[in-house]
Amino acid sequence: MQPAIFAVLALAIAAPAxxxxxxxxxxxxxxxxxxxxxxxxxxxxxxxxxxxxxxLASAATINTVTFAIDTTFYAGNSVNLGFFxxxxxLPGAGIASYDFAPAQFTNVQSLMTGERTRALVTVDIGxxxxxxxxxxxxxxxxxxxxxxxxxxxxGSLYQSGxxxxxxxxxxxxxxxxxxxxxxxxxxxxxxxxxWAMLIVGFGLVGAARRRRRTFVAA
Numbered sequence: 001m002q003p004a005i006f007a008v009l010a011l012a013i014a015a016p017a018x019x020x021x022x023x024x025x026x027x028x029x030x031x032x033x034x035x036x037x038x039x040x041x042x043x044x045x046x047x048x049x050x051x052x053x054x055x056l057a058s059a060a061t062i063n064t065v066t067f068a069i070d071t072t073f074y075a076g077n078s079v080n081l082g083f084f085x086x087x088x089x090l091p092g093a094g095i096a097s098y099d100f101a102p103a104q105f106t107n108v109q110s111l112m113t114g115e116r117t118r119a120l121v122t123v124d125i126g127x128x129x130x131x132x133x134x135x136x137x138x139x140x141x142x143x144x145x146x147x148x149x150x151x152x153x154x155g156s157l158y159q160s161g162x163x164x165x166x167x168x169x170x171x172x173x174x175x176x177x178x179x180x181x182x183x184x185x186x187x188x189x190x191x192x193x194x195w196a197m198l199i200v201g202f203g204l205v206g207a208a209r210r211r212r213r214t215f216v217a218a
Contacts, residue, residue, distance in 0.1 A: 022060045024178040025052060026150055029068060029120055032113040035173070037070030037146030038159055040139055048165070050147045051084070051091050051138045051158040052175040061129045061181060064106070066122040067139055068148050068176035071110070075144035076102060081123065082138040083130075089156065089169070091136035098125050118148050120176070137177065149173040 040050035065081060081098045084091040100123045107122040136158075139147050149157055155174035161167040 020181065022062055022179040022181055023054045023056065025054065025155070025174045026152060026176055029066065029176040029178060030109075030111060031150065031176075033068075033118070033148035033176070034151045035149035035170075036113070036116045037073065037118075037148050038157065038170070040145045040147050040159070041142060041162075042073065042144055042146065047142060047162050049138055049140050049160045050175065051136045051160070052177065053086055053089075053134065053136050053156065053158075054179070055134045056130055056132050059129070059131050060179075061127055062125060062179045063127055063182035064122055064124050064180045065137075066107075066120055066178045066180065068111075068118055068120050069139070070146035070148050071117045071119050073144055073146040075141060077141050077143045078102075079121070079123075079145060080138070080140040081125065082140065083128065084136040084138070086134040086136050090158065091138065095130070095135070096125075096128055098123070137175075137179075139175065139177075147175050150176055 038050055039048040041047040067081075069079070078099045078101045081100065083095040083097075085093045085095060087093075104123060105121050106124050107120075109120040111118050111120065139145065147157075149170060151172065152174035153172050155172055157170040157173045157175060159168045159170070
């Protein structure tokens with residue numbers, strides 16, 4: 001077999017779909033927020049809840065989630081992470097719900113803006129498979145949690161209300177979060193371009209073998 005054929009096959013096999021961020025709300029999750037934090041909730045008597053939205057162009061499996069919290073008013077209790085189908089601009093039917101105690105945070109990056117501290121927290125949700133579509137994600141702690149808000153044209157944070165306060169949309173605002181696949185997820189599945197190179201490579205192999213047999217027979 002000629003070296004060029006080996007090269008095509010090697011390139012095709014060595015170009016797997018790389019593990020990547022499935023969705024990220026902001027280009028840089030470490031930038032300073034425009035609002036230090038919205039309640040989600042601020043205490044047991046004011047049960048607000050913050051939601052943000054995201055869309056998937058194709059089906060994906062999420063393994064870890066990283067999100068920013070305002071640690072100045074964090075009560076230190078478990079954080080609830082919820083996934084919902086989206087009903088227009090509002091969160092719809094629940095899909096999955098996870099509770100994480102601080103000891104279950106797999107990574108914490110402390111950040112500070114002025115006198116307010118915040119942290120990027122990463123949690124492992126196992127494996128959540130989502131089809132292409134529109135979704136909402138929520139961050140909540142009934143004892144006290146505040147979610148920083150960041151400038152994001154087209155974004156819209158939603159804060160569900162309570163008996164004392166109405167629900168509110170915050171246009172052009174987003175939470176800081178990313179949805180990620182675990183390292184190596186899907187690494188053995190070639191991209192469509194890789195499949196094409198494999199097919200071309202196998203075709204070249206077949207042509208070379210036929211040519212060799214023809215030469216020998218002659």
